[in-house]
Amino acid sequence: MKILSFQSFSVSYSADAPPALRNISLDVNERESVVVSGLSGSGKSTLCLAAAGLLETYPAVKRQGVILRHGKNGSEEPRTAVVLQNFYAQITYLRSTVLEEIAFPCENIGLSREETFRRVGEAVEKIRIGHLADRNPLELSGGEKQKVVLASAIAVRPDLLILDEPLSQLDPETTAYLGDVLTELKKDMALLIAENDPYLTLKVADRLVVLDEGSIVSDGRTETAINESTARYLDLPAWTVCVAEAAKKGLIRKEPASSLYELDYRSAIKMLRGHG
Amino acid sequence: MRVKYEGVSFAYGSTEALRDITCEFGSGRTVLIVGHNGSGKSTFLRMMNGILKPAKGTVYLGDVPTKEKSTSELARRCALSFQNPDDQLFAQSVAKELRFGIDNIGADGSLLQPIIETFHLGEHLGSNPYSLTYALRRLVAIGGSSAMNTPVLALDEPTAGLSIREKEYLGGLISLLKKQGKTIVIVTHDLNFLLPYADDMLMLSHGMAQFCGRKEALFERGDGRELMRRSGIRYPVYARISAALGSDRVCFGPEEIIDLAAKK
Numbered sequence: 001m002k003i004l005s006f007q008s009f010s011v012s013y014s015a016d017a018p019p020a021l022r023n024i025s026l027d028v029n030e031r032e033s034v035v036v037s038g039l040s041g042s043g044k045s046t047l048c049l050a051a052a053g054l055l056e057t058y059p060a061v062k063r064q065g066v067i068l069r070h071g072k073n074g075s076e077e078p079r080t081a082v083v084l085q086n087f088y089a090q091i092t093y094l095r096s097t098v099l100e101e102i103a104f105p106c107e108n109i110g111l112s113r114e115e116t117f118r119r120v121g122e123a124v125e126k127i128r129i130g131h132l133a134d135r136n137p138l139e140l141s142g143g144e145k146q147k148v149v150l151a152s153a154i155a156v157r158p159d160l161l162i163l164d165e166p167l168s169q170l171d172p173e174t175t176a177y178l179g180d181v182l183t184e185l186k187k188d189m190a191l192l193i194a195e196n197d198p199y200l201t202l203k204v205a206d207r208l209v210v211l212d213e214g215s216i217v218s219d220g221r222t223e224t225a226i227n228e229s230t231a232r233y234l235d236l237p238a239w240t241v242c243v244a245e246a247a248k249k250g251l252i253r254k255e256p257a258s259s260l261y262e263l264d265y266r267s268a269i270k271m272l273r274g275h276g
Numbered sequence: 277m278r279v280k281y282e283g284v285s286f287a288y289g290s291t292e293a294l295r296d297i298t299c300e301f302g303s304g305r306t307v308l309i310v311g312h313n314g315s316g317k318s319t320f321l322r323m324m325n326g327i328l329k330p331a332k333g334t335v336y337l338g339d340v341p342t343k344e345k346s347t348s349e350l351a352r353r354c355a356l357s358f359q360n361p362d363d364q365l366f367a368q369s370v371a372k373e374l375r376f377g378i379d380n381i382g383a384d385g386s387l388l389q390p391i392i393e394t395f396h397l398g399e400h401l402g403s404n405p406y407s408l409t410y411a412l413r414r415l416v417a418i419g420g421s422s423a424m425n426t427p428v429l430a431l432d433e434p435t436a437g438l439s440i441r442e443k444e445y446l447g448g449l450i451s452l453l454k455k456q457g458k459t460i461v462i463v464t465h466d467l468n469f470l471l472p473y474a475d476d477m478l479m480l481s482h483g484m485a486q487f488c489g490r491k492e493a494l495f496e497r498g499d500g501r502e503l504m505r506r507s508g509i510r511y512p513v514y515a516r517i518s519a520a521l522g523s524d525r526v527c528f529g530p531e532e533i534i535d536l537a538a539k540k
């Protein structure tokens with residue numbers, strides 16, 4: 001079932017600005033994970049803001065087309081949670097400990113104390129920030145703040161979780177286990193993630209949407225979405241970069257170039273060893 | 277200009293952030309500082325240009341202890357670009373933002389034009405920084421700090437939020453500044469992209485230095501992998517590929533891997 005549906009949606013931040021999104025048609029289904037990639041300025045963050053219903057906060061915005069949202073159990077609106085690219089601005093400044101900070105959105109949707117307590121505990125465990133529980137959310141490192149905002153978002157158990165570059169300040173170990181956490185969360189919610197990290201995409205994306213200058217240039221299953229025509233908009237896995245470069249230099253003679261992008265690590269190593 | 281930390285400790289109230297750090301970066305070196313979230317990387321950088329002063333120990337920029345200098349004197353020696361670019365930007369236009377640091381310390385502005393070109397910022401000079409995308413805001417922040425032309429430049433997570441295109445621009449800037457003999461100290465989680473540019477590494481874990489020295493030395497150590505794991509660092513993917521290809525020398529970027537493949 002569709003949870004979010006962009007239909008011929010376009011938007012500009014002001015009357016004289018070029019469109020940030022052009023004629024976007026995109027569906028996100030229940031329990032589906034969609035990763036959106038593309039160069040800076042391609043419209044990823046605008047797509048996240050629009051999906052989260054936050055474009056309304058920009059007074060001069062001009063738009064066309066519609067965004068439809070369908071909640072679970074016939075409710076009109078899906079419960080939506082978002083972590084923005086500038087997550088620093090999402091810290092409430094109202095709470096003096098990390099636990100209270102994470103509880104804030106749960107209390108806001110009217111959950112009981114016990115239920116809030118349970119969900120906060122669960123989120124803290126998932127994101128592995130137990131050691132920060134009693135700290136002041138304003139007195140944390142950059143990556144620690146990003147984790148706190150992420151925990152606040154998942155604690156409300158949204159139907160749709162929107163993440164704009166969720167890995168930007170996270171250390172590599174966290175990045176690796178966050179991939180597992182998101183895979184687990186996907187069983188209960190839809191994910192819309194703006195991210196260029198190819199390793200996260202390969203791990204969690206059911207679909208990869210590639211944006212360029214506000215338009216969708218590719219939308220499909222992840223395995224096939226990384227190909228010759230989309231490669232220039234994407235951060236590619238290191239092994240793919242190596243094989244593609246080696247092929248350019250004539251070090252790898254084989255099949256048509258397009259298949260180079262579907263390589264997994266093992267087949268890439270084989271090719272680079274010279275017997276692929 | 278060399279940078280030296282001697283027995284440096286620091287705490288924010290009761291939160292210990294750095295413990296007894298001793299390390300030295302030679303003049304003209306490019307250094308990557310890595311470590312898990314909260315390991316003390318940003319604190320280390322803030323101490324380099326004197327925003328923070330050590331509670332114990334001494335930080336030297338060149339031969340001068342930061343304790344003995346005012347913040348404005350230190351600003352002529354070391355410029356710092358913040359982890360969150362929005363903490364740094366405040367001017368009305370990109371052009372003013374890029375000039376601000378130069379005018380502030382009375383620096384020689386000769387780097388400004390090359391930076392504008394390397395970062396492709398020419399068409400944005402008249403824009404308000406806050407109307408730009410996050411990636412461009414970061415480039416403006418990094419550009420403004422670099423343009424101050426200080427002998428030491430500190431960058432906190434410069435690749436965060438950049439797409440591959442701007443990362444390449446950043447690589448261009450590092451190469452340019454390296455040629456000028458700058459000491460460049462970079463906090464990053466993006467080893468896969470930045471390792472080829474680096475000479476040295478400092479690895480922090482829970483505020484303590486786990487390793488400080490030539491990057492090759494970390495990979496040659498028997499316990500290198502274990503040290504990285506303990507600091508929240510995954511073994512860099514190009515190093516992994518070079519090992520899988522049976523190379524006895526570790527590779528840090530695609531060019532080196534291609535050279536290996538060419539020899540096969």
Ligand SMILES: Nc1ncnc2c1ncn2[C@@H]1O[C@H](COP(=O)(O)OP(=O)(O)OP(=O)(O)O)[C@@H](O)[C@H]1O
Pocket residue numbers: 138139140141142143144169171288289291292293311312313314315316317318319320359
């Ligand atoms: N303003 C502050 N007040 C109190 N404690 C702080 C403050 N800033 C950071 N800390 C704490 O000091 C320690 C080191 O933080 P620092 O910001 O240096 O880490 P970092 O390595 O830069 O982390 P990240 O990768 O997340 O940016 C952490 O325990 C952090 O929670």
Ligand SMILES: [Mg+2]
Pocket residue numbers: 141142143317318319359432
């Ligand atoms: Mg930091």
